[in-house]
Amino acid sequence: MIMRNFCLAFVSVFILGSVNLLHAQSLIISEYCEYNHNASEPPTFNHYIELYNPTNKTVDMTHYQLWRARDGGGWNINNGESVKPLDLTGTLAPKGTYVITRPHSDEKPVTVKGQLSWKFLNISGNDAIGLAKKNDSGEFLLIDVIGTPDKAPKTAWAVAGVVKATKDHTLLRKPSVCAPTTDWAKSAGTDAENSQWIVKEENDISNVSQHNADCGK
Numbered sequence: 001m002i003m004r005n006f007c008l009a010f011v012s013v014f015i016l017g018s019v020n021l022l023h024a025q026s027l028i029i030s031e032y033c034e035y036n037h038n039a040s041e042p043p044t045f046n047h048y049i050e051l052y053n054p055t056n057k058t059v060d061m062t063h064y065q066l067w068r069a070r071d072g073g074g075w076n077i078n079n080g081e082s083v084k085p086l087d088l089t090g091t092l093a094p095k096g097t098y099v100i101t102r103p104h105s106d107e108k109p110v111t112v113k114g115q116l117s118w119k120f121l122n123i124s125g126n127d128a129i130g131l132a133k134k135n136d137s138g139e140f141l142l143i144d145v146i147g148t149p150d151k152a153p154k155t156a157w158a159v160a161g162v163v164k165a166t167k168d169h170t171l172l173r174k175p176s177v178c179a180p181t182t183d184w185a186k187s188a189g190t191d192a193e194n195s196q197w198i199v200k201e202e203n204d205i206s207n208v209s210q211h212n213a214d215c216g217k
Contacts, residue, residue: 027051027064028180029131029144030097030211032171034123034156035203047102047123050208051131053092054178054215061088065140066100067130068120072152075130075142078120085132085140086118097209125156125167131180144180145187146171159188160195168202178215 030052049066053059066086067075076083092098102121123129128147132140147157147166159165165188177196181187189195 025055025057026133026143026180027053027059027092027098027131028173028177029129029146030173030213031207032129032146032166033205033208034125034167034169035205046203046205047121048205048208049100049121049129050211051092051098051100052173052211052213053094053096053098054213056094056216058094059092061090061092061098063134064088065132066118066121067132067142067149068123069128069130069147069149069152071126072128072148072150075128075149083120086116086120088116090115095213095215097211099209125164126152126154128152142182145182145184148184157184157188159197160199161189161191162199165197165199170200170202170204170207172198172200172207173211173213174198175213178213 028051029049031048031050033046033048033050035046035048051064065088068083069075070078073080076085086100088098088100090098098115100116100118100121102123103117103119126147128145128149130142130146130149131144133143134140156164156167159169159171162169165171174196181196187196189197192198
């Protein structure tokens with residue numbers, strides 16, 4: 001019995017260590033923008049997700065994917081059909097940012113600074129976003145989230161005490177956040193002090209591609 005308990009404890013520590021290792025030295029979602037579209041023809045949408053490299057090493061972006069869950073329907077599902085996650089490309093320098101945009105963006109800073117465009121990034125406030133990282137077995141595992149994939153609010157999630165913060169707002173990760181988390185409740189927080197995010201006004205793109213963080217030298 002003692003040996004069995006020891007083995008179980010060892011396996012638990014090994015699994016926990018593997019999860020922690022996956023999160024350590026990983027990218028984070030540093031900015032989220034649900035930018036109200038312009039009523040033009042064709043319509044334009046300036047939604048974007050920014051990723052940040054808090055490490056001191058250049059990151060191979062092919063080890064990462066971006067996921068989306070529409071209206072609580074589960075990761076990478078659109079109207080009951082599977083959608084391929086977005087495979088990221090290239091490399092990202094230490095303390096650098098990587099911007100994923102939606103097609104038909106008309107705001108020059110967003111268009112110019114976007115490394116990739118993804119048509120499934122048509123977020124509307126209650127669509128969860130996930131960042132996944134490849135483990136040693138070649139499997140992509142979720143490491144960072146905005147929202148919950150299987151249960152979505154009618155309109156948007158509250159963040160930092162701001163009601164419907166994921167709609168018609170820009171979310172900026174606080175400089176103190178240097179590691180990803182899949183605990184959305186902890187990340188969103190209940191007020192401005194305990195949230196990992198700063199909620200900015202709609203259409204505020206002043207920080208795109210220039211994230212500042214206190215993540216070591």
